[in-house]
Amino acid sequence: MPRWDRVRESFFNGERLVDSFPRLLDAFVLDIKIFAWSTPAIIALALVLAITRSSRNPALFPIRIFVIGYIDIMRGVPVILWIYLIGFGVPGVGLERPFNSPLLWGSVALVLTYGAYIAEVFRAGIDSVHESQRAASRSLGLSNSQTMRFVILPQAIRRVVPPLMNDLVSLQKDVALVSLIGPIELLRQAGIDKAKFANFTPYVAAAIIFLMITIPLTRTTDYLLARERKRTSATRVR
Amino acid sequence: MKLELRNVRKSFEERVVLAGINLEVKAGEVVSFIGSSGSGKTTLLRCVNLLEPIDDGAIFLDGDEISSVGRDPNPVRRRIGIVFQSFNLFPHMSVRRNITLALTQVVEKSADEANEIASSLLKRFGLGEKIDAYPDQLSGGQQQRVAIVRALAMSPEVLLLDEITSALDPELVGEVLDVVRELKGSGITMLIATHEMNFAREISDRVCFLASGLVAEQGSPTQIFSNPTDERTKQFLRRVQAVGKT
Numbered sequence: 001m002p003r004w005d006r007v008r009e010s011f012f013n014g015e016r017l018v019d020s021f022p023r024l025l026d027a028f029v030l031d032i033k034i035f036a037w038s039t040p041a042i043i044a045l046a047l048v049l050a051i052t053r054s055s056r057n058p059a060l061f062p063i064r065i066f067v068i069g070y071i072d073i074m075r076g077v078p079v080i081l082w083i084y085l086i087g088f089g090v091p092g093v094g095l096e097r098p099f100n101s102p103l104l105w106g107s108v109a110l111v112l113t114y115g116a117y118i119a120e121v122f123r124a125g126i127d128s129v130h131e132s133q134r135a136a137s138r139s140l141g142l143s144n145s146q147t148m149r150f151v152i153l154p155q156a157i158r159r160v161v162p163p164l165m166n167d168l169v170s171l172q173k174d175v176a177l178v179s180l181i182g183p184i185e186l187l188r189q190a191g192i193d194k195a196k197f198a199n200f201t202p203y204v205a206a207a208i209i210f211l212m213i214t215i216p217l218t219r220t221t222d223y224l225l226a227r228e229r230k231r232t233s234a235t236r237v238r
Numbered sequence: 239m240k241l242e243l244r245n246v247r248k249s250f251e252e253r254v255v256l257a258g259i260n261l262e263v264k265a266g267e268v269v270s271f272i273g274s275s276g277s278g279k280t281t282l283l284r285c286v287n288l289l290e291p292i293d294d295g296a297i298f299l300d301g302d303e304i305s306s307v308g309r310d311p312n313p314v315r316r317r318i319g320i321v322f323q324s325f326n327l328f329p330h331m332s333v334r335r336n337i338t339l340a341l342t343q344v345v346e347k348s349a350d351e352a353n354e355i356a357s358s359l360l361k362r363f364g365l366g367e368k369i370d371a372y373p374d375q376l377s378g379g380q381q382q383r384v385a386i387v388r389a390l391a392m393s394p395e396v397l398l399l400d401e402i403t404s405a406l407d408p409e410l411v412g413e414v415l416d417v418v419r420e421l422k423g424s425g426i427t428m429l430i431a432t433h434e435m436n437f438a439r440e441i442s443d444r445v446c447f448l449a450s451g452l453v454a455e456q457g458s459p460t461q462i463f464s465n466p467t468d469e470r471t472k473q474f475l476r477r478v479q480a481v482g483k484t
Binding site: 132133135136137138139140141142143146150151154155158 | 284287289311312313315316319320322324326327328329330339340343344345388389392
């Protein structure tokens with residue numbers, strides 16, 4: 001491999017790595033912040049969407065159609081496109097500071113798209129709860145919404161924790177897409193360092209930093225999946 | 239009349255399950271429904287509890303039409319309890335919470351009152367120590383007894399028992415039937431769908447044989463089991479006798 005030392009020089013340069021790493025870690029704090037404030041909003045939105053979509057109240061039919069359309073549209077377009085459209089589009093109507101911040105609208109775009117993805121996860125969970133549970137609850141005089149709250153949702157959420165974690169791992173990476181409309185987070189900072197020193201090592205460093213978060217998250221997911229499987233099946237076939 | 243069904247009809251798609259049921263049940267009466275699988279026993283009970291909307295006819299509770307379209311089913315269901323073949327306990331809740339949920343959410347009892355009701359009913363049916371167990375930790379018979387207690391906790395005036403022993407191992411059937419025997423003494427009105435002919439004979443004031451979506455024959459247990467007049471009843475009883483169910 002005659003070119004190997006050149007690759008090593010531009011991608012695995014120890015000096016550049018040591019120099020960039022602290023700056024990149026600082027920038028990564030912003031990724032974590034975006035992740036931290038988006039996640040609760042995503043879960044809340046997803047729950048509202050899933051509950052509305054699963055509702056059997058005939059009066060909610062128009063809203064159900066709207067929710068289905070919303071989910072289809074948000075899931076059918078790449079996340080990056082929504083970040084561009086919402087992140088550049090909304091402040092473009094002439095909002096004042098701080099409401100014109102790309103950081104704000106980039107996060108909103110993440111919430112709106114991931115809300116739709118995760119709504120489908122919750123809906124699968126709601127659908128997986130057997131009809132007889134609903135019958136038992138309604139037969140005791142609980143209303144539809146009480147049945148959802150006390151009987152269906154607690155069982156549904158428990159079942160979808162593993163797939164939910166999966167989507168959160170994806171979210172943790174997609175947070176970096178917000179950088180494309182301005183905010184200087186990890187990926188963007190790596191790009192700046194790369195340009196400054198004409199060296200790709202900061203990208204490798206960024207990859208390592210992402211892995212420091214996503215691998216433990218993935219292992220946790222695996223653990224939860226295995227535990228769920230063990231809990232729901234009494235005997236295990238080897 | 240406690241409960242009255244007038245010309246109740248119910249179909250699923252093309253299949254007619256109830257073809258015009260007429261029935262009057264007095265307060266405190268225990269009525270059993272027998273008949274082959276698919277004869278409409280379960281559907282009949284589910285209709286009375288308003289879990290299935292009926293297509294035609296009317297159901298009256300104390301003379302009050304409960305089956306009318308648009309009527310809120312929840313107050314009716316507080317007065318008519320149902321126990322299912324497959325128990326349907328809430329698996330994520332302890333036995334205590336299974337029983338107190340509707341007490342606190344539907345009839346707005348305080349947590350203390352609800353707890354008191356749950357523990358005294360559980361004790362009465364020999365389940366006192368199981369109050370903090372989860373359904374998965376109980377045997378089938380225990381689960382079904384908890385399901386009965388859960389229905390009873392709402393002090394229903396009518397109790398519907400839908401094949402409550404069909405999902406149980408044979409040696410667990412007895413403990414569940416004992417609960418029903420005890421209830422008969424308490425004066426509650428019961429409608430029982432069952433495959434246990436001996437039990438139906440013993441516990442019922444009246445037995446109804448369902449066939450083709452209608453009450454084909456009804457009468458006292460002695461009359462139905464010893465002296466059936468309808469040819470279909472005779473055939474049905476011969477069949478269950480052949481497999482040793484009576």
